[in-house]
Amino acid sequence: AQKITQTQPGMFVQEKEAVTLDCTYDTSDPSYGLFWYKQPSSGEMIFLIYQGSYDQQNATEGRYSLNFQKARKSANLVISASQLGDSAMYFCAMSRAAGNKLTFGGGTRVLVKP
Amino acid sequence: DTEVTQTPKHLVMGMTNKKSLKCEQHMGHRAMYWYKQKAKKPPELMFVYSYEKLSINESVPSRFSPECPNSSLLNLHLHALQPEDSALYLCASSQGRGLGETQYFGPGTRLLVL
Numbered sequence: 318a319q320k321i322t323q324t325q326p327g328m329f330v331q332e333k334e335a336v337t338l339d340c341t342y343d344t345s346d347p348s349y350g351l352f353w354y355k356q357p358s359s360g361e362m363i364f365l366i367y368q369g370s371y372d373q374q375n376a377t378e379g380r381y382s383l384n385f386q387k388a389r390k391s392a393n394l395v396i397s398a399s400q401l402g403d404s405a406m407y408f409c410a411m412s413r414a415a416g417n418k419l420t421f422g423g424g425t426r427v428l429v430k431p
Numbered sequence: 432d433t434e435v436t437q438t439p440k441h442l443v444m445g446m447t448n449k450k451s452l453k454c455e456q457h458m459g460h461r462a463m464y465w466y467k468q469k470a471k472k473p474p475e476l477m478f479v480y481s482y483e484k485l486s487i488n489e490s491v492p493s494r495f496s497p498e499c500p501n502s503s504l505l506n507l508h509l510h511a512l513q514p515e516d517s518a519l520y521l522c523a524s525s526q527g528r529g530l531g532e533t534q535y536f537g538p539g540t541r542l543l544v545l
Binding site: 348349350352354359360361362363364367369408412413417418419421422423424 | 533
């Protein structure tokens with residue numbers, strides 16, 4: 318069975334600083350995908366970044382980068398130059414081949430302070 | 432355009448009512464998903480439709496009945512719900528080609544069962 322763990326329930330970050338959100342996973346599948354989503358208080362899940370298990374390089378999307386350490390089974394999200402609009406809940410998720418099912422971690426709430 | 436729309440945004444229903452949630456996407460995606468999200472919890476997968484056929488049912492009670500009339504539409508029919516079914520219901524879609532696809536989510540329907 319797959320499991321995603323986010324150990325930080327909540328974090329404060331100063332505006333314009335970088336923040337790292339932790340995510341560890343457990344799976345026996347050799348092929349899987351890792352995602353990060355942002356969920357503002359409005360409820361919509363916004364896709365941020367994707368990393369495939371066979372990707373050699375860490376994924377980057379604008380201010381978001383994913384620090385993928387396969388041997389450690391971790392996929393941490395780094396948000397650079399935090400903005401007030403980054404305040405939200407962030408979910409790490411993993412998909413597997415069967416049905417492209419997404420399994421989510423418990424989430425980390427980020428609050429950006431001015 | 433990565434838009435998934437959901438209607439209604441909010442729904443209040445009694446335990447004897449019958450209602451439906453609607454989801455629509457015009458991205459040409461062939462996989463569509465229903466998730467249930469309780470407050471302060473991650474989304475949990477309910478159903479997956481692939482090429483308009485139900486491919487995954489995560490042991491969801493029969494009072495929830497999904498329907499996929501065509502590749503762009505996904506409905507969730509609700510009947511005889513319980514107060515514990517109150518939650519945010521999220522619809523998502525993806526290309527339908529398999530592992531690693533990004534799922535794009537709609538804004539959700541907030542359901543309150545009285």
